[in-house]
Amino acid sequence: MSRAQPNSHVHQDNSVVERRLRPIYDWLDTGNNKKALQECDKVLKKTPNLQCAKALKALTLHRMGKESECIVILDVLTKEIPSDDATLQAMALCYREMQELEKICKLYEIVVKNNPNNEELHTHLFMSYVRISDFKAQQQTAMSLYKSKPKNPYYCWAIMSVILQATRGEGLNDPQKRQLLLSLAERMFTKLLNDNKVDAEQEVQLYIIILNLLNKHEDILNILNGPLGTKLQCANIPQSKLEYLIKLKKWNEVNIICKGILVYSVDRWDIWKEYINSMFELMPNSSTSVPVESSGDDIESPDDTPEKAHEFICGIVENGTENGYLLRGPYLARFELGSKMREKNMNFTDILGDLTELFIEYFRKFGHKQCCVTDLRLYLNLLDSEKKVELAARLIKDVGISSTSVPQTEHQMQRHICALQLSRLCGGHRNLSSEHLKALITALSLHYQHGYQTYGKNLLTTDLGPSDPYALMAAHVLYDLALTENSSNCVVVALMLLESLLKNSPNNFHAKLLAVKLYHVLGGGLSAHEMYNSMDVKHLQLDSLGYIHCARLPTTGLFTLCTNLFDTTLKFFSSNYKDSSDHLTFSYKFGSFMKIDEFMDFRERLNNSLHYTTVAVDRIMLNLVECMSLETLYSLAISPKDNDINWELLRDNHDLSVNISWDPERIDGSPEDWTITKSLFEQDLRFLKLRTSLLFSMASSIDIVKSLDGTRQEHIQTLRKSLDEWRSLYERTVDDNFVPIQQGLLPLPMPSRLHGALVVPYFSVFNSFFEFFLSLTSDDNDVIERCTKRIEDELTKLTDVLKENTLKKPNDFFDKRKSMEVAVNCVEVLSVSSVACALCSELIKPLQAKKGKRKHPEPKGKDHVQRISDKLKSELNSFCDILQDWVDASPEEELHKKFDNLNLTVSENVFEKILHSYTISNKEMQLILKTKIKLLT
């Protein structure tokens, strides 16, 4: 060990160093930063030049929030140009956690310059560019890496980097540039080919990516047929060829390949679809085709008419029966054929016969499988509404269960369930009278009970009860009935039914999803939360399923629950966005180039999630609502996602299809694609923009208070601009006259929070506050007086809004939920107003403090701020009184006795639970209001 040399650690005995550093890593891993720091200092005392210990100290300091000390160490270390991996890794990790990815590049640039032949460091430099998507730098680094170590993977990294410049970099909006870059990528690869260096599967895949982007599909086919194709170890060559034959419109070959596959794999649905599609492309009267002379049963010749296709399908069906198989593929292929014929206005009855019979036949064969419903759902549109009603009736009859009998076998029960679900899909439950609906509910509940008693006992807890679908459908019909009667009572009954189902099959997630939704429909946030917790929603589900609960909680006033769930959600998003760059580096490492585009898209999808942005904004808003002092306010990050919201790219990541339902609308497509879902997205987006406007204005106001006279004017301009933008956005929103989405379809989320926000005068209250705030900077007494008056009026109006929307509204849970949402918004406005008022008094204070040696006259506006503060306190008290009166006037339980025959054995009273949730919300709101009185005192 030569202590005098700065890079002594490199030559140090590694095991000694490792042993010394181990405790630091351990403390860091367990999150004990204080201990880690002590350990760092201990090691540095013994070996003051140990770079890795310094780097770990920097990391520890960063994690302790001591940013400036951390940066000092990192800067010194960088100048020393460390080259051992452990030190560099620790520094890189530190920069990553600081979100300073560019600095990792800078670090490795310096290090590589000093060690130009070190392959590992070079690789790290390349990966650091991958993390920031600097494709050009990637390309250069990969090339210089290849020059010093001529290995194929490095060359491929360079090619991939060129491809990305074409597709995501310079070439993105410049077709010429794109073409140029792609040709370059092709030439680079050809060089590898000519040198006879292509060896690995991944390399051939990369070549195919290039040719595909260049639309050279013919060349790809040549590869697949040639010697390079044999290197594609895991590919199924005939199926790989299909994709390109389709792009080249070589329908003859497509058709023949499909037939070849189908004869052996009769259940390959993707192939069936291509087969039928290619047949239509080949049809003699279609403009491009040449008639084909052959008989339909010849596997080597293509089928070019529906008749031949039908013959082919029937042949496979017959073969299947001979072999004793019963696979759905060929049976469903007939529907696909019919569907395509109808698209082309061809008469299909000559070939397929009566369609209703086809449905019945399918049902007879597969009705005992749950998937029968989703299979047939695809093709129900082939029947007009009259035929649908007829089909529904015939299916029920075919099962052989009348209103007075029960299924005799589990098999028959499953067929019965299937028929009922298809019947609802056919519109069988639409336009039924209340009496009809009630009879249906009773029947479904009885069937559920019977099925549970007969077939549902002694199952594993992980099994779904075989008769559960009856109860689920009963809950759906109860919801229909609740809407018909415009009373929430039936929803309470539905929840009782679901709770009782969950006692028998505790893991039925369909019931849980529905229960979470229904609890929110009634405003029972606490019960919804309990149910949601039992589903163990985590990781990506926080995004895809966030709408069921997290997105609703802010409307319930359960602030404590909000805090926890918001934080869990935000942690998932921010840490995964950071981690997702790792996955990209893996793709390069393993040569899975075909995944790179996908990974990058996915990363964007995650980061541009509307849900993510909404929760980020809600979290900041909640901080403002709960803010108890100006110090807290100053420490808050008010700009959501670091002020980097890409509004145009925000997207809806909700998985709505997971909610089972048998609404006729589902025949037309999945709920994600419904027009109504799109308009909900538009409304939610507008809501978010309006909400963000408040945050921007608030942030500028804080900047004004914090700023010295020199920059103050600039911040004042920013605030004026934010207010103008907010005003025009608000006016546009009022003009747009958005209508809440209809509530009849259970898979859809609840109506947008936009509507509950527009009831409350967010803009006019805050606009009056910020105008007052600005008037204080201008010292014009008349303006100050006018603004003060306006605030007083606005606050009086706000209290009226609260009263109107709570005490004066009906007490049914449907209404009560809406009232609660408005009440929460009112509390939000009043709380944040109190914070704004505190900010106003701070604005006029420094003048006093700075020049405060002599007694100065009272600063202008002081009396006015006091007046506003008094007004706020008085309204805060009124709010508490109104909320207390509201909670005292709780709804009467008046559930109809007529549902007694549902035989529900639920110990907990759903009704009581929901009421309890309202009481808790009320308490939480009053608590918040009281802290605001304190803030102003």
Added chain:
Amino acid sequence: MTTLRPFTCDDMYKFNNVNLDPLTETYGLSFYMQYLAHWPEYFQVAESPSGEIMGYIMGKAEGIGENWHGHVTALTVSPDFRRLGLAASLMNFLEDVSEKKRAYFVDLFVRVSNKVAINMYKNLGYIVYRTVLEYYSGDPDEDAYDMRKACSRDVNQKSVVPLTHPVRPEDVD
């Protein structure tokens, strides 16, 4: 009726109907991404005609010398699509890829309590190669069966001679 295709990142937004089932674990993103980056050919999804995810399989290839083998990391089928032979076709696919990669055998771990799965694997030709004690942590910990099926490369079926004694998790590589 199945469309088998490579699993993509976006499928993670659609797999709730499969993953909400209590027997299927939802892992952190990195877990799936690592498999997608390293063994994309081993990660397949089965899609229904209406575009729903019916089930999926994820696996990998690893081991040195005669231990070079395919491994089933996760296999799951949505409750709505059970008893259609889907698990068998997914396993078939994985075995196929392992054959192409010249693996000696395919293996998997299963809870000893999961009778349904164990029977299914037996029907597909797998044998219980050994018991791994307390492999699954929980309350209490549960043993796993390490089940195996030989590939054609293992001509003498050397890889599927069952061990007589159980092993500890740390002895499993």
